[in-house]
Amino acid sequence: MKKSTLLLAILVVAITFTSCQTETDSSQIRTSTQLLDLIQDPPASYRPAPFWDWNDQITESEIDFQMKKFKEGGVGGVFVHPRPGLVTEYLSEEWNRLFTYTVEVARKLEMDVWIYDENSYPSGFAGGHVQDRYPDSYRHGTGLGYKLITNLSDTADMEVEALFPGEEEGTYQLFYKTHPTKSWWYGGFPYVDLLYPGVTDTFMRVTMEGYEKYNREDFGSVIKGVFTDEPNLEAAKSRGTAIRWTPDLYDQFEQRWGYSLKENLPSLVTESGNWTKVRHDYFTLMLELFLDRWAMPWFDYTEANNLAWTGHYWEHGWPYPGDGIDESAFYMYHQMPGVDMLGRSYDPKGLDQQWGNTRAVRELGRAANQSGSTRRLSETWGGAGWQISFKELKRLVDWQVSLGVNFVNPHLSYYSMQGVRKYDYPPTFSYHEPWWENFSMLGDYIGRICLAMSTGEQVNNTLILQPNSTAWMYHSATKNDKRILDLSTTFKTFIQSLEAAQIECDLGSEQVMKRFGNAGPKGLTIRQRTYNLIVIPPGMRNLQETSVNLLESYLTAGGKVLALSDSVDYIDGAQNPKVGELAASYPEQWIRLNNTDLEPLKAEIQNPDIDIRQIDLNQGQIFHQRRHLDDGQLLFVVNSDLDHTGRISANIPGKVVYEIDLQTGLAVQVKFSKKSGKVSFESEVPGAGSRLFVITNRLPAEITPSAGYNQNAAIVLEPFDSLNIKRLKENVLTVDYLELETRQFNKKDLYYMNAMYDLFAFSELPTGNPWQHKIQFKKQYLEMDNFDSSTWFKARYRFTIDPSLSPDLLKDLTAVIERPGIWTVSINGTLIEPQKDAWWLDRHFPVYSIGHLAKPGENMIELTADRMSVFAEIMPIYILGDFSLEPAQKGFTISAPNEMALGSWVESGLPFYSNQVAYQSKYHIDNLDATYKLQVEDWKGSVAEVWVNGAKAGLIAWDPMELDITDHLKVGDNSVELRVTGTLKNTLGYHHRIQTGWIDSPSSWNQAPAQQPGGQDYIFFDYGLMGKLKLISQPHP
CATH class of the missing domain: 2.60.120.260 (Galactose-binding domain-like)
Known part of the structure; x- marks a missing residue:
């Protein structure tokens, strides 16, 4: 892009951002009085809104039932998320009708609805509709493979892109075109090239045309926005691809950098030629193309349609450019930027990719500070496991809210648990869970903390540069470079240490600075924030020329730089002494520090009027967020240590302090002292605990006395x-081994998953189980359901009853067996039918009376199908009743209750x-x-x-x-x-x-x-x- 064109584009975007920010600010809560008025019963938009996993045949009656259950659970809205198992045709007229019905139900329940932009993920292919409508979206090839060869005849069957001499005589470096491979995950197509002109436009048109036709009048009201999930450039790379490629890559590269990328391809995979420069320029170009061709069109579309664009990228893979190339830059084009925090493991060192990855969540919050985005989403808890407790759920959400998240998107809420759907990254946040009727405790709590952390604004005066482009210089797809891992560890540890020291700061992206930054007498301004201290972090080796120019203007205007790295000796990937010369030219403003010593660092960074600290760093792990209100400040403090209590002290300008009880939303008195216009107080924060303090000018009219408790006077x-x-409730026996018979085999004592795999292999379906980690394009899987009678099968489940079980308890036994329409069911040779209107666990799981036919000793339940079906997923069966279980040589024996x-x-x-x-x-x-x-x-x-x-x-x-x-x-x-x-x-x-x-x-x-x-x-x-x-x-x- 020519310089004048780029400047014009940036100006247009800046004007758009300004209008958007005005609208956002007009509805923001800015005072403690407003907060207290709302926090006891937070509005729907601050409550959790789960991914509602549409994974079966969707019906209006089930939408009614489940939406009401969500409401009862303290949920404020849903993201309608098509996912593996979906039987209803995606983006069909039926889909549009059912989505519209959901919107109507949500309107009556005063809930929100969000559009999820893909049939599963990553976003960009519309469940196969993009490839179907626009074959050019993938068929040109999307990558370059790399091989060292000795014989040129080895290239006969390849699309040779370039050939270079190898380092050793007689060898050649071969670059050849690669094409994305077909996958059932993409509806039987390859993934698309998001950098190819027309792909994003086709995706937006295909995805949104139905919603525009039937739901446009609800955009911005009931329908809040659109979620995009993990769009990325790597998914289009086939196995063996070294370099992501798109047809106009070479032209774009030469226009921007003035030299040929094709002639320098070896520098992208080996340390040859001007490799640091070539890599820097290549990844900068890929980032800018992705922003310009994906993010900006979506931002413009959602702005024009009164929708918030949210979602997340691959932020957990930072700093590897194939994963987290520069999420901050994308966040600037989202009205509601987001992250993904999945699993259950919390890393207190901050080095993990998910929970504990302070850098990733801090990046989200701080980029949102700069863009002016009030709300920040986290896709949360997916795959944490069935066993996760409320305490663990709370601890994980507290941690990320303290770092900037204020909209919790639980992953997932199953529509159906039939077949393998029940194993899709549990738990499920839905009526299926035994704890669901009490989830409102968390729904209310999350609503309160998200409301509080959306009130006012967080204002930090220090900017820490992220060393993104340093990592780019070291990245090669053919070799793991320890320098990237070292950089990741160094920077994440540094950020974690700042949090432990309660140091308040924002993170800075060079791409964001390039597009939205300017320097002046007040400091370095990035959109809505101005910084008077810039920190060059440890490990940083490279700065972009635009950043250096900004720093020079900033220093000229009197700004201060804190350098924890003296090795910034590259500019745009080429060795250059200019940064060192800048430091020498401004010795009073360019301060060098040892990054291992946090006290001098804190003295330089922290606002001298604010002192927040953890009293004992060995007890608990404290994080905080402080927000400015029109009538004071908020201080949210959490302890991410699951077991140990932490203590904090705070000294903050103000006249009074009180606490908001996050279990009730009521104001509670706090013991504090006053001196020189400040208030000082201390507080304990239990393991996985949290506290919300309000520092303001006067106490509210209604306030609860603090609960004094003298343990010595207590009587047990x-x-x-x-x-x-x-x-x-009834006890349960899960029967997970069985016998499977077909015309080809009779296999005994099979684990049910193996039986399922064997049955689908016998059926010769090309997909295997089509509902398992695959998505259906149009009705392709339903159209495969045409088996003949030669595909019959029988599944036999055996269980043993001890004679100690009384006849009265025996006759009350029931069984739960999925998919009654697929097979007939018998016990001990007698056919049985499901009870009318009875279900267990899932409304699709019927209950059969078996007690009148069961007997002491071995019993057998047999499922008989006269032909195979695409829905014939072999699953466990469940025996229910008033009994105990005793371990047996195989499984368990049902016996009298203990x-x-x-x-x-x-x-x-x-x-x-x-x-x-x-x-x-x-x-x-x-x-x-x-x-x-x-x-x-x-x-x-x-x-x-x-x-x-x-x-x-x-x-x-x-x-x-x-x-x-x-x-x-x-x-x-x-x-x-x-x-x-x-x-x-x-x-x-x-x-x-x-x-x-x-x-x-x-x-x-x-x-x-x-x-x-x-x-x-x-x-x-x-x-x-x-x-x-x-x-x-x-x-x-």
Whole structure:
């Protein structure tokens, strides 16, 4: 692009951004009074809005049911997310009708709806419709492969792009064209080239034309915006591709840089020629093409249609340019930028790609500060596993909200759990979970913290440059360069250390500075933020020429630079002494520091009027965010240590301090002191805990006294009756091994996933199971459902009943078997039918009465299909009833119910049980002239309900593990009950591999012994009450 054209484009975008920012600011909450008015019941737009995984045949009745369940769970909206398993044709008239119906239901429920722009991910191919309408989107090739050869005849079957002499005599460096490969994940097509002109326009047109036709009047009201998911340049590369290529790559490169890329291809893969320069220029071009041809058109479209564009890229792969090339630059074109924080593992060192990756979330928040985007999304919790607890969920969301996120997008909420759909990165945030009826506790909490962290604005005066282009110089697709890993570790550790020291700053992208930065007397300005201190971080070797020019103007105007790297000896990838000369020219303004010494660094960076610190760095892990209000400040503090309490001290300008109780939204008094126009206070933050403080000029009219608690004066009340323990739902036996018979084989003792794979292999479907990690283009999978009678099969499940089970309990046994329309079901040779309107776990899971036909000893349930079906997914069956399970040589035996005891449910015969167990004690209360709290010191579960005298009193989920139940007690005898809720982990598995890794993916269920192991070898989580309940009486002061 010519310089004048680029400047004009930047000017147009800047004008557009200005108009957008005015609209954003006009609706922003800016005072503590406004916050208090809303925070008890946060508006829908601040509450969590999950990916609603449309993964089956969608119906209006199910939309009604599930939307109401979302509302009951404290959810504010949904992202309608097509995904593997979807039977309804994507983007068809039926799709548009059902989406429109969802919008109407949401309107009635006062909820929001978001468009997800793809059939699964990565965005860009519209579930195959882009390739179908625009074959040029992929067929030109998308990459260059690289090989060292010795014989030129080896190139006979290749599309040779270029040939260069090798380093050794008689060798050649061959570059050849590569083409993206077809995949069922892309609807049977290759992925598209997002850099090719017309692809983005085709994608937007194909994706949005139905929504425009039927839903345009709801854009910006019920329909809030569009989510884009992981658009990237790497997906178009086939195996063996070294260099991402697009047809006008060479022309664009020469126009921008003035020399030939084709003549310098070896520099991209080997350290030959001017390799640092070529790599810098190549990755700069790829970034700018991606921005100009993908991000800017989408930004313009959403602006014109009153929609917010959100989503995320591959920010977790930074600094590798194939992954996180420069997310900040993309964030500037999103009205609501976003990140992706999946899995369950939190890395306190900040080096992981997901949870704990402080750099990635800080980059999001700080780029949004610069662009003026009030809201910042995180796709959250996907693949955390069925076993994740409320406390763990809270801890993970607190951490990212403290760093800048203020819109939580849970991943996923299953529409259906049929077949392998139940293994698509669980958990599911939906009615299927045993804890769903209590999720409103988290829904309300998340709404409150997201509302608070959208109030006012965060203003930081220090800018830390990100060393993106330094990594580009070292990157080669044919060789892992340790220098990139070292840079990643150094910079992430540096950012983490700043957070530990409670240092407030923003991150700076050179591409963003190039497009939106200018220097003046007030400092370096990037859109909505101005900085008076620029930090060059450790590890940085390269700056772009535009950045150096900005720095020079900034220094000339009196700005200050803090350098933690003296090795910035490259400009635009070429060795250049100018940065060192700048430092020498401004010795009073260019300050060098040792990055390992944080106190001098903090002294230079931190606002002298603000002092926030963690009192003991060895106890807890404290993060904070401070926001400016028109009438004061907010201070949000979290402790990301799961187990240990942390303590903070704060000294901040203001007259008074109070806390907002994030469980209730009520204002609570805080002990503080005043001196010289500042307030000082200290606070404990329990493990996985959080605090929200308001520093302002006066206390609100309604404020709750702080809860004083003298542990020494507390009295532990003793129950007058023994602890009563009771399972509240039917026990479960998951039968996960079976016998599979077809005309070709009869295989016994098969793990169900292996049986499923064998059955689809027998069927000769080219897709295998078409609903497993594949997406359907139009109706291609339904059109494959034309099997003849030679594809019959039978699946036989066996289970054993001990004679100790009484006849009355035996006759009440039921079985849950998926997909009743595929096969007939019999038990012990007698056909049975599902109960009318009865379901378990999922509304698509029918219940069969089997007790009248079951018998002591071995029983067999047989599924018989007269022909194969694309829906014939072999899954476990589930036996329900009032029984215990005893480990057997193979699996488990159903036996008479055990008397339950404290400790793991597994030991009480409930290894597969996922629901609730009640622990009831009875207490005599002489008077109510005290505060009574139920304390639970040792328990394992997702969440626990507290019931007093038959009424639900509240929940216990995170520290402090206690609940004030005073208002629910009476003088005399009282029943106090703790209902511990499990998770679906023990019901749905996986049961045959140890929990390892950071995420549970669909493949996590593939591993199991070839034959069924004994029950003692199944792997379960321990749930239950491990210690006694404590009822504490605290006299009133």
